[in-house]
Amino acid sequence: MPTVTFRGQTIECEAGEKLRDVLLRAGLSPHNGQARWFNCKGFGTCGTCAVEILRGQVGPKNRREEWRLDFPPHDRDAGLRLACQVSVTEDLVIEKHDGFWGHLVDDEGSS
Numbered sequence: 001m002p003t004v005t006f007r008g009q010t011i012e013c014e015a016g017e018k019l020r021d022v023l024l025r026a027g028l029s030p031h032n033g034q035a036r037w038f039n040c041k042g043f044g045t046c047g048t049c050a051v052e053i054l055r056g057q058v059g060p061k062n063r064r065e066e067w068r069l070d071f072p073p074h075d076r077d078a079g080l081r082l083a084c085q086v087s088v089t090e091d092l093v094i095e096k097h098d099g100f101w102g103h104l105v106d107d108e109g110s111s
């Protein structure tokens with residue numbers, strides 16, 4: 001079973017499970033602040049579940065993810081992925097950055 005490590009916790013999951021679902025099931029969230037309630041619930045349209053994958057490999061972006069990460073406040077070159085569109089197939093270590101969308105990758109002290 002692959003694992004996801006986030007905010008000091010390591011969670012086991014089924015291979016192929018969506019990263020956002022893994023986090024929510026563990027009582028964690030890929031959303032910051034008010035985005036925990038105001039988000040698209042995993043349809044890949046709001047962009048608030050963006051995370052950085054520090055370790056581990058995931059598949060290529062699908063069209064929806066490409067589309068959402070291609071317009072502000074996201075930047076296609078920021079290296080973020082949408083947790084609701086990413087399937088977990090191997091052990092991952094992820095980080096959530098600051099900002100409503102988790103898009104402030106250059107800021108110190110990410111949440």
Ligand code: FES
Nearest residue numbers: 042044047049084
């Ligand atoms: S939850 Fe909205 S894009 Fe992932």
